[in-house]
Amino acid sequence: MAKIVDFDQAEKKARERNSEIERLKYTLSHAGISQEEIENAxxxxxxxxxxxLYIGTKKSSQSKVRFAQYMQNNWEFLRKNKYLTTREKTFLLDIVPSVAFDSNCIVIDIKAKTPVPANITDIAEMLGxxxxxxxxxxxxxxxxGIIAKSESGIDxxxxxxxxxxxxxxxxxxxDKDNINNALQVMFYKAMKMPVMKDLPDKLF
Incomplete structure (x- = not known):
């Protein structure tokens, strides 16, 4: 006589096994403390x-490292469309160390508590x-549409x-997932321009 397989029961047992494995993994990765104990605490x-409250981890020393992100797909798109001259590309690459976090403004010293916007003379000196x-x-x-100017309020x-x-x-x-609102307004029209409007990766 053929054995009848209860697929619903088999699936239920498989889910229970997977759940137990996940609980075990959680316990092992949290110094032997179960998920239930942590949730109760x-x-x-x-x-x-x-x-x-939630569980978090202390920031590492690397979290203080300053960096700028190149939008690779967009750079490749601009390159294929010959949108930027060699001089323009060199300028953008050389000025990166002076781009302030979040504001994306070119400043005299990115480490300053209140960075001061760099004017054209400052930038020329920075780049030699x-x-x-x-x-x-x-x-x-x-x-x-690659750069925008705004009055700095500094005379x-x-x-x-x-x-x-x-x-x-x-x-x-x-943070590319949280673009500064002022930047979005500043470059809104630029992103409607020919070539720029067709960039493959849009942040806003």
């Missing part, structure tokens, strides 16, 4: 403090270039000074 602490060529490159990148020698920002779709020093 958190519930007790939450009740005592009146706040919702002359002011005229630096100004031409910046204006060219501005026309292409130097009674002259109006501008802060210079880089489009985060090209280079971004910050």
């Amino acid at each position: 958190l519930a007790t602490l939450s009740k005592g403090t009146g706040k919702e 270039s002359d002011r005229s060529n630096t100004s031409k490159t910046i204006n060219s990148l501005k026309r292409k 130097r020698n009674n002259a109006r000074a501008y802060a210079i920002f880089i489009n985060p779709h090209v280079i971004y020093a910050g």
Whole structure:
């Protein structure tokens, strides 16, 4: 007589085994403390403090390392479309160490508590270039939607000074999942421009 297999029962047992394996893995990865014990402890602490608590880990020393992200697919797209000149690409690569976190503004010192926006003269000095060529490159990148200018509110020698920002779709020093709102407004029109509107990776 053929043996009748109860597939529902077999599936139930398989789920129970998987659940038990997951509980064991959790216990082993949390110094032998079960998930239930941890959840009960958190519930007790939450009740005592009146706040919702969760388990976190201390930030590593690497979390303080400053870095900027190159949008690789977008760079490749711009390269294939010959959108940037060699001088413009060199400028963008060389200026990365001076791009402030979150604001994406080119600043004099990214380590300063309150970074000061760099003007064209500052940028020329940073790059070891002359002011005229630096100004031409910046204006060219501005026309292409790669750079934006905004009044910095800092007067130097009674002259109006501008802060210079880089489009985060090209280079971004910050959390790409939480783009600064001011940057989104600043580059809204730029992302409607020919070529730029077709970039493969959009952040906003």
